[in-house]
Amino acid sequence: MDSKGGGTEAQKFVWEGAIPLQIHLHDSEVTTLPNPPPALILAPRLGYLPLLVPKIKPFFSNSLPPGVDTVWFEYKGLPLKWYIPTGVLFDLLCAEAERPWNLTVHFRGYPGNILTPCEGVDSVKWSFINALKEAAYIINGNCKNIMNMSQSDQADLWHSVLNGNMEAYLRVSSKLKLGTIGDDYSLKLNSTSKSRQRTSDTDATAPIRTGRIPVRLYIRSINEDIDDLEDAPIVDSWDKISYINRPVEIWGEGKCFTLYNAVKALLPELFADKHLLTDNVSKAEMEDGQQSEEISSLRSPEEGGETSTEHAGSPLDTAEIKFLRIQGIEPKMEIPFGWVVNNLMNPEHYLHICVYIKVVEPITI
Amino acid sequence: MISISSWDGTLSAAEFYVAACAFSELWKKFNLALPQWSWIPSSKRPGIPFNHVEGYLSMENVILPSFEQEDYQGDDLMEKEEYSCSNVDEFIDDAILVQNYCHEVNHYDFHIVYSTSYRVPVLYFRAYRSDGQTLLSDKIEKDIPPNSAKLLTKSKWTFITQEDHPQLNRPWYTLHPCGTTDWMKLLLTNEDSVGQDEVASEKYLVSWFSVVGQVFGLKIPFEMLGNIGTL
Numbered sequence: 302m303d304s305k306g307g308g309t310e311a312q313k314f315v316w317e318g319a320i321p322l323q324i325h326l327h328d329s330e331v332t333t334l335p336n337p338p339p340a341l342i343l344a345p346r347l348g349y350l351p352l353l354v355p356k357i358k359p360f361f362s363n364s365l366p367p368g369v370d371t372v373w374f375e376y377k378g379l380p381l382k383w384y385i386p387t388g389v390l391f392d393l394l395c396a397e398a399e400r401p402w403n404l405t406v407h408f409r410g411y412p413g414n415i416l417t418p419c420e421g422v423d424s425v426k427w428s429f430i431n432a433l434k435e436a437a438y439i440i441n442g443n444c445k446n447i448m449n450m451s452q453s454d455q456a457d458l459w460h461s462v463l464n465g466n467m468e469a470y471l472r473v474s475s476k477l478k479l480g481t482i483g484d485d486y487s488l489k490l491n492s493t494s495k496s497r498q499r500t501s502d503t504d505a506t507a508p509i510r511t512g513r514i515p516v517r518l519y520i521r522s523i524n525e526d527i528d529d530l531e532d533a534p535i536v537d538s539w540d541k542i543s544y545i546n547r548p549v550e551i552w553g554e555g556k557c558f559t560l561y562n563a564v565k566a567l568l569p570e571l572f573a574d575k576h577l578l579t580d581n582v583s584k585a586e587m588e589d590g591q592q593s594e595e596i597s598s599l600r601s602p603e604e605g606g607e608t609s610t611e612h613a614g615s616p617l618d619t620a621e622i623k624f625l626r627i628q629g630i631e632p633k634m635e636i637p638f639g640w641v642v643n644n645l646m647n648p649e650h651y652l653h654i655c656v657y658i659k660v661v662e663p664i665t666i
Numbered sequence: 667m668i669s670i671s672s673w674d675g676t677l678s679a680a681e682f683y684v685a686a687c688a689f690s691e692l693w694k695k696f697n698l699a700l701p702q703w704s705w706i707p708s709s710k711r712p713g714i715p716f717n718h719v720e721g722y723l724s725m726e727n728v729i730l731p732s733f734e735q736e737d738y739q740g741d742d743l744m745e746k747e748e749y750s751c752s753n754v755d756e757f758i759d760d761a762i763l764v765q766n767y768c769h770e771v772n773h774y775d776f777h778i779v780y781s782t783s784y785r786v787p788v789l790y791f792r793a794y795r796s797d798g799q800t801l802l803s804d805k806i807e808k809d810i811p812p813n814s815a816k817l818l819t820k821s822k823w824t825f826i827t828q829e830d831h832p833q834l835n836r837p838w839y840t841l842h843p844c845g846t847t848d849w850m851k852l853l854l855t856n857e858d859s860v861g862q863d864e865v866a867s868e869k870y871l872v873s874w875f876s877v878v879g880q881v882f883g884l885k886i887p888f889e890m891l892g893n894i895g896t897l
Contacts, residue, residue, distance in 0.1 A: 382830070414800065417828045417837040431827075434844060435783045442674060444844060515783070539835050546832065547782045 308467050311644035315628050316467035318346035320391045321401040322353075326361045327375070330408055333364045341401065345465045346388025346628060347647055349425045350374045350381060350404075352463065357406065371411035373419070374404050377535045380412050383419045384428040385519075386647055392626040392655045393519050393542065396533035415539070426459055429649055436515040436650035437479060439548045446477050462648045470648055479650055482514065482551070482639035513548040514642055515651045518567055520545070522660045523623065551638065560641050561634035564625065564654070571620055571658065626655040673855065675847025676785035681867035683719045685787075686778070688868035689875065690723065696890050701725050703778075708833050722833060723778040723871075729771055730809050731883050771796055772809055774882070778871070779832055786846040787871060789878050790831050790838040806839070814881045826881075841878060850874060 307313070324340045331337065340360040344353055354372050374381040376394055381404070385393075391402055411418070418424070434444040450458070454473055461470035520543040523533055536542060549563045565572040624631050628645045646652045677685065690703035707721040777790040793801040793809070803826075807815040817825045831838040853873045876886045 414836065417830060431842075438844070439783050443847075544830075544832075544835070 308471050309644055312467060315645060316347060316465060318388060318628060319343045320346060320387055323401040323403050324357055325403065325405050326364060327405050327407045330366060331364050332366050337361050337364045344387045346386065347462065347465065348387050349383060350387055350390075351383050351419050351421060351425050354421070361406070361408070365408050368409055370408045373407050373411055373416060375407065376404050378537050379539070380415050382416065382539070383425065384417070386653065388628060389519065389653045389655065392629055393521060394536055396657070397530040429459070429462065432649040432651060437477070439513045439515045440479050440650070446479070450477070474648070482642045513550055514563075514638070516547065516549050516563070516567065517651050517653045518545040518547070518656060519543070519653070520656045520658060522620070522658050524660050526659070549638070558638050559635050560632055560638050563638045564622070564634070564656070568656070571622055620658050620660045623657040623659050625657070627652065673851060675851035677867055677870055678785070679780055679782065680719065681870070682780040682787060684867045685870040686723045689871035692872060692890055696887060698887070700884070701727055722780065724775070726775040728774040728776060730774060772801060772805065777831070777838070781843055784843040784846065786843050786850065787874055788843045789841045791840070792838050803839075810881060811883045841881065846874070849877060853877065
């Protein structure tokens with residue numbers, strides 16, 4: 302958990318993560334023959350689509366009709382929200398990973414009734430800073446440390462994100478005193494004696510903290526029983542995605558707070574007590590070497606051993622989690638949440654989680 | 667009840683619901699020349715029936731009052747003539763909010779949504795013409811008091827921004843919540859409440875709106891603020 306110097310192995314993977322994109326100019330904006338070929342570009346997971354515009358515009362500028370540029374991206378008819386990190390958009394909208402990811406770019410006709418305005422790099426920068434302020438607020442109860450950043454630190458922070466430079470980012474962000482996550486469990490292991498309370502003071506070393514964690518959850522419902530993710534119905538409207546921007550409060554004395562605990566805190570209805578009955582059955586299945594189909598809310602990692610908890614729920618529910626994705630991976634639910642946050646969070650200190658749920662019954666209102 | 671001495675200016679989701687009910691009741695009681703507030707229950711979670719206490723406050727189809735003479739700096743007076751009818755002056759009264767009966771009337775929808783990140787209410791609004799067409803900031807600037815309009819253009823990213831409405835998932839304008847706790851703390855702990863060491867959550871939204879409403883020239887009658895005790 303050494304955040305000084307190079308960062309952890311996992312953090313390196315996350316910062317180096319990128320999605321290969323194949324970007325096509327929308328037909329209505331092609332004024333030359335033949336059609337310009339698509340632009341091929343590697344988009345950093347932690348970055349944002351509008352930041353790619355300077356690199357892709359040269360591919361298309363000859364073809365564009367006259368007018369002012371108002372750039373927006375679209376995937377299979379869905380205008381893409383530019384303030385969501387590229388990696389999250391990919392994890393959420395491509396049930397089955399599509400490589401390269403085929404996107405359409407528009408330079409005209411901005412859908413202002415669906416997308417908030419984006420005026421280029423500045424908009425993305427301010428959206429990032431506002432998200433960082435919100436995260437600081439959640440963590441510390443105020444965003445003083447962000448407001449008080451020197452101009453040069455702010456510039457360094459933003460540039461480290463723009464350029465995908467993890468070392469530079471870690472150097473500047475450590476000054477923000479947003480801390481790393483610990484809990485009683487890992488504290489006992491590490492035998493440090495840092496206080497458990499939320500810190501807003503300015504001690505020299507990065508504080509270990511419990512308390513509130515910034516999380517953004519994106520829920521995609523798949524109403525049908527599908528075996529192959531490729532057959533998942535495409536998302537043609539943002540109304541089909543539930544977005545929950547809600548902090549997770551870490552709790553628990555002497556027990557490890559896991560990813561499972563965190564998701565349960567955000568979506569309690571998907572984890573009702575039905576599992577009590579299936580506890581023994583699951584254990585037996587596990588001993589047979591089969592994957593458990595159930596999550597036990599009573600079993601902690603110490604007792605349960607290898608519980609693969611990628612599938613949850615019972616037929617009695619109206620909805621169940623099929624799987625979840627963070628930075629393109631499907632982490633096991635019993636991983637300590639602190640580890641997940643410290644290693645897989647985005648530079649604005651938010652952990653973005655894509656959850657795929659299966660709704661068994663039709664939604665009635 | 668919240669203890670004043672340790673209060674940080676925030677409120678919980680449950681307290682927000684209490685405050686929202688109290689606020690809309692009081693608003694109804696005072697019968698201002700403005701639409702009522704309604705509570706819109708909602709849930710973000712698919713397939714799950716919602717809990718009535720989760721939701722937001724909505725006041726829609728508001729026509730902003732025209733400004734009183736003394737709020738104006740010289741230059742803007744000419745512009746005002748363009749937008750208001752000549753007989754509006756007869757109806758200006760400090761305690762009553764005036765409706766602008768002219769041809770070019772803009773409508774505003776206001777939503778008060780609880781933010782779990784900031785733990786305070788946040789105002790979302792949208793503006794549209796009588797025919798339903800959405801208005802952008804250049805038009806909104808003309809409807810709001812000059813000081814607000816200045817802030818709208820100067821602090822583009824920090825004061826009034828466009829964000830996705832957290833419940834409706836469409837771009838709405840919003841007043842950035844950063845700083846709310848600071849002025850709420852000042853507001854509610856400096857009141858004439860000697861001997862009172864608790865803050866009633868019922869008071870929260872009335873006090874909050876007395877500040878936030880000013881951005882749009884919506885002033886809460888003084889009596890409304892003092893009236894909480896009678897709830």
